[in-house]
Amino acid sequence: MPALATRLNDIKLAATAVMTNRAREIAASGQKVISLAIGEPNFDSPRHAIEAGYQAALRGETKYPPQDGTRALKEAVQRKFKRDNNLDYALNEIMISNGGKQVIMNALFGTCDPGDEVLIPAPYWTSYAEMAKLATATPVTIACPQNNGFKLRPEDLDAAITPKTKWLFLNFPNNPTGAACSRAEMKALAEVLLKHPHVWVLTDDMYEHLVYDGFEFCTIADVEPRLKDRVLTVNGVSKTYAMTGWRIGFCGGPKNLIAAMVNMQSQISAGTSSVGQAAAIAALDGPQDGVKERAEIYRQRRNMVVDMLNQAPGIQCHKPEGAFYVFPNVAGCLGKTSKGGRRIETDLDFALAVLEEAYVATVHGSAYGMSPYVRISYATDTESLREACTRIQEFCKGLS
Numbered sequence: 001m002p003a004l005a006t007r008l009n010d011i012k013l014a015a016t017a018v019m020t021n022r023a024r025e026i027a028a029s030g031q032k033v034i035s036l037a038i039g040e041p042n043f044d045s046p047r048h049a050i051e052a053g054y055q056a057a058l059r060g061e062t063k064y065p066p067q068d069g070t071r072a073l074k075e076a077v078q079r080k081f082k083r084d085n086n087l088d089y090a091l092n093e094i095m096i097s098n099g100g101k102q103v104i105m106n107a108l109f110g111t112c113d114p115g116d117e118v119l120i121p122a123p124y125w126t127s128y129a130e131m132a133k134l135a136t137a138t139p140v141t142i143a144c145p146q147n148n149g150f151k152l153r154p155e156d157l158d159a160a161i162t163p164k165t166k167w168l169f170l171n172f173p174n175n176p177t178g179a180a181c182s183r184a185e186m187k188a189l190a191e192v193l194l195k196h197p198h199v200w201v202l203t204d205d206m207y208e209h210l211v212y213d214g215f216e217f218c219t220i221a222d223v224e225p226r227l228k229d230r231v232l233t234v235n236g237v238s239k240t241y242a243m244t245g246w247r248i249g250f251c252g253g254p255k256n257l258i259a260a261m262v263n264m265q266s267q268i269s270a271g272t273s274s275v276g277q278a279a280a281i282a283a284l285d286g287p288q289d290g291v292k293e294r295a296e297i298y299r300q301r302r303n304m305v306v307d308m309l310n311q312a313p314g315i316q317c318h319k320p321e322g323a324f325y326v327f328p329n330v331a332g333c334l335g336k337t338s339k340g341g342r343r344i345e346t347d348l349d350f351a352l353a354v355l356e357e358a359y360v361a362t363v364h365g366s367a368y369g370m371s372p373y374v375r376i377s378y379a380t381d382t383e384s385l386r387e388a389c390t391r392i393q394e395f396c397k398g399l400s
């Protein structure tokens with residue numbers, strides 16, 4: 001067979017996809033598998049967004065859109081940044097991409113040279129490290145252990161920055177831990193960054209609206225305006241509006257960076273679906289009550305999942321501020337054997353055994369750069385979640 005690119009030798013298939021695929025295989029054999037592996041809201045996209053996409057298609061908005069996004073969506077994003085984040089971006093400081101994922105890829109490809117380092121607080125969304133490698137950069141993780149609330153400490157950030165540091169990635173509320181940063185914590189990180197003017201900052205605010213119990217989200221360009229000319233503020237409609245399939249992400253940043261990213265995107269995808277962009281305008285400009293209602297549902301699910309997991313022998317689950325994930329510690333289950341005879345030495349062994357014996361799909365913490373943990377997504381219906389947590393409890397009770 002003709003050869004594949006060597007650049008892919010070191011690129012892993014997303015762990016969520018691996019677990020989800022195995023879950024599908026088991027389900028195909030007739031078992032009722034509950035998947036808590038995927039970070040996708042179980043809600044429908046807003047009706048007014050669907051309607052707007054449909055009407056746009058009927059109006060003939062089906063041609064190639066501008067590379068950087070339609071003016072109408074860029075204006076809606078401009079309003080969103082002002083309304084939610086107190087950030088002023090000109091239209092040439094905004095671009096639209098195929099999901100937040102492509103925004104990040106554009107940013108890395110538009111800035112990184114071989115040897116550049118990308119600082120990634122760990123645990124982290126698995127794609128960051130793989131995308132940095134694809135862009136010829138070197139991912140460098142900074143541990144944010146549970147006893148720091150899974151948050152980045154300023155002294156750890158300071159120690160990790162070198163002359164080669166190109167980017168710091170921030171993602172709070174975080175995937176996979178749900179940890180979020182207060183304004184004071186963000187300010188302390190900003191103080192460190194002010195000392196290192198060669199570092200770009202990418203803040204992935206995808207879970208902005210999923211914070212609970214009165215926690216106030218903040219974003220670094222608002223917390224420290226002196227950093228704004230080297231911050232890329234990334235967001236999208238996937239998680240907030242349950243619009244994962246529409247593939248709309250957006251960002252605000254300095255115009256030179258945005259121009260480089262548009263250049264990248266023009267070669268890779270020639271812009272973003274016109275129909276998706278029309279739907280995203282309706283989501284961003286339309287009524288926002290649904291966002292709050294869903295956040296309340298997620299809050300209730302988080303409380304239930306944390307309580308139920310903490311009743312499972314060997315599991316210790318931290319209660320996070322946001323997102324729709326928990327990241328329980330499974331250290332107490334290691335060194336044991338399951339009822340089905342599986343020896344549990346690692347979090348991967350745990351996740352596989354839970355999948356094979358309790359038919360619940362989770363993702364092992366090592367995939368996110370921290371062990372021994374598993375990531376559980378509670379973006380699924382409450383009854384399935386309750387059933388899944390009961391099965392995990394039973395599985396843990398059966399360990400000896």
Ligand code: PLP
Nearest residue numbers: 099100101125175206236238249
């Ligand atoms: N950033 C984080 C932290 C995510 O968890 C995800 C999706 O799982 C994304 C970005 C990508 O989102 P999008 O659907 O906008 O590409």
